[in-house]
Amino acid sequence: MALIPLSSRKATWCSVSAVMWLVLGTSVNGATFQDDRGVVHTWDNSVKARIGINAGTGAVTLFHMGMKADQLAAIWGLWGLWGSTFDPENPSAGSVFPEMDPGPEEAAFLASAVNLSPSCYKNPRGCWQIDNITDLVAIKDQIDFIVNMDNGYDLSMIDVEAAGFKVIFIDTYYDYNKNCRLQNFTAPDRSSCYGRSTMDLARRIEELATFLGVEMDHDALNQQKQEACEAASAFTDAMEEAHEKGLHIKVSWLAIVQDAETGASYAELSDYDPIQLWFPRSMEELGMPLLHADDIYDSDVYAAIPASSYFNNCEPGDYNDECTGNTLFPVDFWLFDPRGTRLIDENFKVLFPDKAILADQWWYVPKEDGPVSYKAIASYLGAITPRIAAAKKIHETTQECTPADPRDIGHVVVDGTGGLPLNGIVCFNRSLIQEEYLKCPNAMSPSAPVEAPVTIAPTAPESPVAPVAQSQATATSDGVRLPYAFIGIGTSALITLFANY
Structure with missing residues (x-):
């Protein structure tokens, strides 16, 4: 079998890579993101999506990823940790949990959005739900996605979805597995549910930020x-x-x-x-x-x-x-x-x-x-x-x-x-x-923006790994079905290429 010269292989790989990104990135309109229920969402991420999201966990995390106030339409829940002395109306006063509570910049970001939990967002004993879903429905035309970054126990998200909102679920408990979460956010059979770590979550949310069109400062993110x-x-x-x-x-x-x-x-x-x-x-x-x-x-x-x-x-x-x-x-x-x-x-x-x-x-x-x-x-x-x-x-x-x-x-x-x-x-x-x-970024090349990514849920780093979703057409939040046949064609092309190395 004739071997392809290294220089030719590099050129061929670049060409095939371009074809693959075309197949994967443009097989639907814009970017795709599979959430932790397996729902695949689509979005033209050259446009900044406006979202509603829980405050202290979701919104602050995306702020750290680079999200600005023009993408934050609504928030709910506590701004700081349970039991915190953090005061949303006086954020510069600090708190007993300064490592994790918002600072003045994070607080200003949260204050820019519609607060859907005015009854409890300052209650240190806990607050994690929207006061009244009718308040959310009233600003529906300002929101592209609701991001439910939580443990799955907020069943009001079923009503939010029924009201016509596209709900992206980021599971703070379990890594994605098609046999873990049901569409109603519950996990009745936990033999297929695996505990998720902070790094798993941080990477997952970075993928989400890319999907939502967040203008990330990659040098600043690499510093983090x-x-x-x-x-x-x-x-x-x-x-x-x-x-x-x-x-x-x-x-x-x-x-x-x-x-x-x-x-x-x-x-x-x-x-x-x-x-x-x-x-x-x-x-x-x-x-x-x-x-x-x-x-x-x-x-x-x-x-x-x-x-x-x-x-x-x-x-x-x-x-x-x-x-x-x-x-x-x-x-x-x-x-x-x-x-x-x-x-x-x-x-x-x-x-x-x-x-x-x-x-x-x-x-x-x-x-x-x-x-x-x-x-x-x-x-x-x-x-x-x-x-x-x-x-x-x-x-x-x-x-x-x-x-x-x-x-x-x-x-x-x-x-x-x-x-x-x-x-x-x-x-x-x-x-x-x-x-x-x-894995420190200083030992790597700088991050670069990615256009129209097809993001997949992370798996465990070593064998054995948690089962992942099967390669089959998955309904998007808009009812579109992804053309996995195209992905199969692209994969076959890669296999053929590598077989000739």
Whole structure:
């Protein structure tokens, strides 16, 4: 078989590439984007799409990607984290969560849009839905897409879609799999659902920004990626030291509950698994020694554990130094939901005298809120790293770590079979660190704008990978069907080309 000279192969590859981009990029009108329900949307991304989107997670993330106020038509939900002191009317005052809450620029961006949650957007106890869908319908002619960047529990999106809006769903819980989410946003069979990380989400949203016609400053975005990469590298080094010290870290939420019979107050916490939320999953991929949950954990009904069950050697309500050393979880450092951290004071330490809390070895972790951008990744990892590095070993345990791959789909499947047994931790193995976090743009060529991309959902970086959608015609939001036959022709051309190399 005659070999094609290298120079000819390069020229041929460029020609075929051009044909392929023509086939893929212009087989429908403009760009296409497959969302996390498998719905394929089309848009001429030479035009800036105007959107409605949840504020603190979606809009702020797209702002970090380069979106300007001329594309933001409407917002809903909290602007800052749950439990935050952030005040949308006085953003320059700062907040208790400066790493993740909006600053003045982000706040000005959010304030430029119609606020669809005026009743609760400043309520630190939570706000995640549109007050009244009729308010959204009233500005329908100003909106090209509704972006639902959430965990799938906001079922009002069904009504929004029924009102004629094109809803793009970005799943903050699970990587895309055609067998995971149904069209009504639910996930009844989670054997095909795999926990999503912050990097998965950041890349997904960057794809979305390109689709929506956002004029991204690629040098500025590369700088964000560089800072995220450097923060991830420093974090990984600190986690290797944490393993050497034998630290155990636990994700949980906190509450103070009143006994219905006695009226007495008591502390309550949860049994959370790190594969469930995007930041914990990312941190485990980067080496954090996170304690796993028990079988009592359920992603819909969080396992509530009263202090009496946590201090399992103590008499209920009588927690003293002689018995509080033996606990349900051998925690050396806590990661609580933002709202929960606001409960921790001297009175709480009486209700829940855990030795790690008494040593002030705790911090917050975003729980289903906050931006998911490269900037946010850099900010959060940069802030938590020195806190873990300074932590001391509190509980002496004999339990060995488990040599698991935290990137493997068998580990991150959320149907109850993934993860590790109660109090298990993944051994530190630098060869299994999620290297996607450590690819710094300074070592690469600068990013360039992409015209009319066909974006696909990311898959796990190593084999085995999560199943992906089959190559078949998929209805777009406009009812158009994509001509995958053309894609097959283009693919055949490439196969023929490579066969002659």
